[in-house]
Amino acid sequence: MKKIVIFASGSGSNAEKIVLHFNKKNHANVFGIFTNNPNAKVLEKAKNFNIPTEIFNRHELNEGKVLEKLNLIKPDLIVLAGFLWKFPEHIIKQFPNKIINIHPALLPNYGGKGMYGLNVHQAVLDNNEKETGITIHYVNENYDEGEFIFQKPVNIENCKSAEEIAQKVLELEHLYFSEVIEKLLT
Numbered sequence: 001m002k003k004i005v006i007f008a009s010g011s012g013s014n015a016e017k018i019v020l021h022f023n024k025k026n027h028a029n030v031f032g033i034f035t036n037n038p039n040a041k042v043l044e045k046a047k048n049f050n051i052p053t054e055i056f057n058r059h060e061l062n063e064g065k066v067l068e069k070l071n072l073i074k075p076d077l078i079v080l081a082g083f084l085w086k087f088p089e090h091i092i093k094q095f096p097n098k099i100i101n102i103h104p105a106l107l108p109n110y111g112g113k114g115m116y117g118l119n120v121h122q123a124v125l126d127n128n129e130k131e132t133g134i135t136i137h138y139v140n141e142n143y144d145e146g147e148f149i150f151q152k153p154v155n156i157e158n159c160k161s162a163e164e165i166a167q168k169v170l171e172l173e174h175l176y177f178s179e180v181i182e183k184l185l186t
């Protein structure tokens with residue numbers, strides 16, 4: 001059984017889709033959901049699915065405590081699904097090519113520090129882009145710069161707000177993220 005660990009900071013709709021997807025499979029499953037945010041909705045979702053959770057602060061993430069917890073689980077894949085803090089180098093080194101992130105835009109555009117959630121979609125709207133999309137990529141030491149695994153564009157000519165763009169992009173994420181994860185684990 002391949003082990004997935006998810007890191008999420010917010011609502012966790014992607015995390016939920018991933019859990020539901022792998023609950024129907026028998027070769028991989030989600031063994032833990034880690035968050036930096038004690039109020040994250042993803043925690044309720046994890047509880048409903050009986051998935052163990054870890055809440056950590058910046059010190060615990062950067063000074064080894066989170067790595068210790070990961071080493072107990074020994075994940076085959078670490079999935080950042082709406083995780084908003086920079087991922088520490090010592091964990092990246094320990095899990096080479098085993099950490100992926102989903103970004104709500106077509107990288108290399110609209111990536112980097114501060115580019116998350118609605119900030120991304122507002123910037124896309126302000127630039128009158130005709131399309132945006134999703135990027136799933138490996139995580140390296142720099143924000144949003146690891147090797148691309150998958151991209152999918154979506155037309156947003158009819159979108160009038162950042163929220164409308166966010167909705168379209170989230171639909172794409174829900175459609176493709178679990179499939180991409182499954183491919184990486186087979």
Ligand code: GAR
Binds near residue numbers: 009104115116
């Ligand atoms: C997703 O749109 C994800 O791409 C984005 O946060 C959202 C989380 O939604 N991630 C980033 O912006 C990372 N830079 P969710 O909590 O409902 O899955």
